[in-house]
Amino acid sequence: MNTLKGLLMAGVLALPGAAMAETYRASSWLPDNESTVVVMRWFTDQLEQKTDGDITFEVFSSGALMPPKSHLTGIGDGVVQLGFHTSGYTPSDVPIANALAGFGFISSDPVTIGAAWTDFVMHDDAQKEEFLEHGVVPMGGFSTPTYPIICNTKEPITELSQMEGLKVRSLGLIGKLVSDLGGVAVNIPAPEIYQALQTGQIDCAGIFPSYLTVDNSLAEVAKFSTDMKWTGSYNSPLFLINREFWSDLDTEDRATVFELAARAQARLQILYEDQQQLSFDQAVAEHGHTVVQPGESIQTAVTEWVENGVGDMAGVARDTYGIEDPEALFARFQPYVTKWEELIGGMDDKFDEDALTAMLMDNIYNTLDPAEYAVE
DSSP states (O other): OOSHHHHHHHTOOOBTTBTTOOOEEEEOSSOTTSHHHHHHHHHHHHHHHHTTTSSOEEEEOTTSSSOGGGHHHHHHHTSSSEEOOOGGGOTTTSHHHHHTGGGGGTSOOHHHHHHHHHHHHHHOHHHHHHHHTTTEEEEOOOOOOOEEEEEOSSSOOOSGGGGTTOEEEOOHHHHHHHHHTTOEEEOOOGGGHHHHHHHTSOSEEEOOGGGTTTSSOGGGTOOEEEEEEEOOOOOSOSEEEEHHHHHHSOHHHHHHHHHHHHHHHHHHHHHHHHHHHHHHHHHHHHHOOEEEOOOHHHHHHHHHHHHTTTTTHHHHHHHTTOOSOHHHHHHHHHHHHHHHHHHHHTOSOTTOHHHHHHHHHHHTGGGSOTTTTTOO
16 A cells, blocks of 8 residues: 555545545546536535535546546546546447437437436436446436537538548447448547547547537647537436445435536536537637538438438447347337426526526436435
């Protein structure tokens, strides 16, 4: 335990002026200004305040402790107690989550689909167990905004013929869509997009607009965006919590985590909404970036793709992710989507933080018992 590795694994770091004071670690592979990291810092700060300093986290960003694909294992092993992991990076570890990634083409509102999957991952036994078996507790959820493709090409991509051979960073079912449209899907983590665009490893990146100027600076290396409005990413928990750490918390502290997770999700959805148009506007004004809409040929092809089974979503679930009965899985998830379409659709303002927090609390967290949820 005299080594840094030993201290990390033990979960204890000595702090100045406090004998045996305990600080936990939270980790993200994303940069410090990225929206989920901003919200993670807010969450850990609030948790420290509400527990009178009993639960204190140091947040490590930019992959300082672990690379992107190691977070599921690292959180489960206790290298950190809390973190963020993208389900699409380890599809064989969380196949159910990946098999459901196409529903955003059917129900496209990010707030709705993010809430639906949050509800599902915290209530559906099989989906929840998929994370628990890795030693992590899924806590909350969210959806990114819909995706444009951000391109370093000679001309903006507007017609289907231009998709032929186009190398597009894309994950999951969006990768299947890219391939079906004639392109080449390239699965790389978000932090690698800048260099990949700069060097020509990819021509375009499917990623949400804030990566142009806020969460990243892709406008420096990309000339055009085509606002495809393809499904955002919603099948990753807002946080993963080490299960042993979670089980050692008392019930009151777990209830506090529920409350803060609901508000963190609301804050993240609002932050995404605020940043989306801002990023497009900044890219245009500061970098001469051009934003275009997809032409009729692309729109028609995508519409037909969705109508014909969302790129054979069931076949992908079965053949790629090993889901024995995809239709049964989809039938389990659909009621959550319908429920949240009605709930979010009935709100006066879905971007009112207090109202959205209350909606998430009333319909997800208040239906769970903090004394029992995911406790070993």
